[in-house]
Amino acid sequence: MTALSGMTRCSYFNEGLCGSCTHLDVPYAHQLSVKQSIAEGQLACAEWLPPVASAEYGFRNRAKIIVAGSTEQPTLGILRNGYGQDLRDCLLYEPVITNAHGPLTEFITRAGLVPYSVPNRAGELKSILVTANPSGTLMVRFVLRSDASIPSIRRHLPWLIDRIPLVIATANLLPEHVALPEGPTEIHLHGPNLFDMSLGPLDLKLRPQGFFQTNTEITRVLYATAAAWVDEIDPSSVWDLYSGVGGFAKSVARPRRTVRGVEVSAEAVKAAGGPPMFIAADAGAWAREQTSTPELLIVNPPRRGMGDLADWVRTSDIDRVLYSSCNLSTAARDLEVMGFSADRAQVFDMFPHTDHVECLVLASRATSRSERTA
Template sequence: MECSYFDAGRCRSCTLMGQPHPVQLGRKDAHTRELLGPVPGLEWLAPFAGAERGFRNRAKMVVGGSWRRPTLGILDAEGHGVDLRGCGVIDPAITAALPAVASFITAARLVPYSVPMRSGELKHVLVTCNPDGQLLLRFVVRSEAAVEAVRKHLPALLRRLPQALIVTANLLPEHKAALEGETEVHLHGPETLPMPVGPLRLRLRPQGFFQTNTEVADALYRQGAAWVDELAPASVWDLYSGVGGFALSSAGPGRTVVGVEISPQAVEGAKAAALDSGVSGVDFLAADATAFAEGSSPREQPELVIVNPPRRGLGERLCSWLESSSVGAILYSSCNAETLAEDLRRMPGWRPVRARVMDMFPQTEHYEVITLLERAA
């Protein structure tokens, strides 16, 4: 894939831009093998590669320039806006909507936030799309006055952009480098964006987390479900269950699945997704994953645990619990192979028996890797 922004030096976010996709995959696969080291009997599956362009279902656009001529993209080293409305890795449904968003900023006179001047109202525009082209559109602003400006001019935007299923304003009044604030003001549409992923119909809330690449997320869940079905456990825990992708994919006849997620909003979305997807035998709890595991007795512990932690990994406490638990198998999905390797060093009683790189983030050094762990002999 080629990118005019990258070639011109305007954006270097995609550090592997211009390299053939198979070369990128080979590098990522080799990096993971090096980190995990030689493990006797470890089966490496071929890396999964989805589309190398138009794959990002979420765009985090920093707003710069002026309200008359806003930029949507990133900031340069001096804090000035760089417009990236034609970014090739973003889903076309999102890039097609950005001209209307820019016109809306002008109509509502939303002054872009200036980092050097520490002034202005509109910091970011966050857009998520589903496979049906429906959009979740969020304006990150600094004051209630800006929220009211968005509300006032919203009908005109919706007439031009009917695919905007949900519109919200997020309040971030502080002068700090953060993507969003804690307060979300719902302005239009339902509470959740439907996100069809294979046979599942997940539900995304404005401040919820979902995988950036829908196609690879589907492949990731399918791979996990295949390994779970092969092991045929009677009981499964999905720790860090998020919106429920792994938990719902792992359901089966006679099997109980419990998803544990610290976000109550994500848990409500996962419960709704279970109903929408017609999946039974799955329950979701709002709790800290480590505290939930540590509070269990051996009799309550499942036959298989799924973990899909943040980039920081599982940490010492959860690794220690898994090491001493009665769990029989672990399915570990990681977005950071370095912390995966670190967690494996903390759990010498476990060894990976299968691994597969999933190219969730083409054009960058990042990727997902899914591993199946069993008790070491």
């Protein structure tokens, strides 16, 4: 994309301090137009619907806040050349996250937390991961090099709880000097085990290490759209593979419709509600073990796509697929492998000012049974 306008509302971008929003100086309507054009070029589809636009600012429900500087003067933001760049006034976050930056900064000093120095490989507090839910409360996770700071965090948490709408607090341990967002060990410090991410009547729960789409309002529209498209078909049975927190499965569930969600993470399945609706298993292995197939398959795979599960679908009796993808090139590849053609597709702009999009594709069988078993 080519910059079409000059200064933006973001001083960090204007001053060259942060370039995370690659296309922030491109008018948003043009961003959407380009994304739509790229999507249509990646996937041949009988009907492309208009893209679903996001709010331009205040849409991110999740922040990865890199902590640097000193205990007395910490920076909360990103790293530039290994050193901290404070971004506490970033315009992308939901206001409740932006407003939490000040108290979190003071909390670091009060609790005597030592920010981790990447150049020196010293210190304890690497980052703070903050998630906001639709009701305006927060889950805060302190990513630490070791458990040495946890007693002090526990001791000072009541002060922080009095100043921000903190519902859940945890410590995550990442001992290695690696560019990862978090480590495998999560230590519960405060509140319930699951964070309520419900979208109206859609009951969704998130574990601290779980995944939820970063744009709540676009996620709400995505699930509602999926439900409407599925209701048009009105299948009696649905499988939601890679079901995660259960958003798609719960959105399309109806009294006379059998829905099964399959997710490899046992903790995610527990958060979604567990059996009989949700099953902890590898999606491909589970599908191959079944003696029947659903009238509709929903898949929301990782960026790399479905892998050899696409080959299994090609030889199965499944005739309709609803594919949600954050990487349309792999989705197009998977649909070709499966022998499906796209009937309807729509871009959902989860990530304004970047090249990334979420896409929903409704596809149907394009090959005969003899062709797919050849």
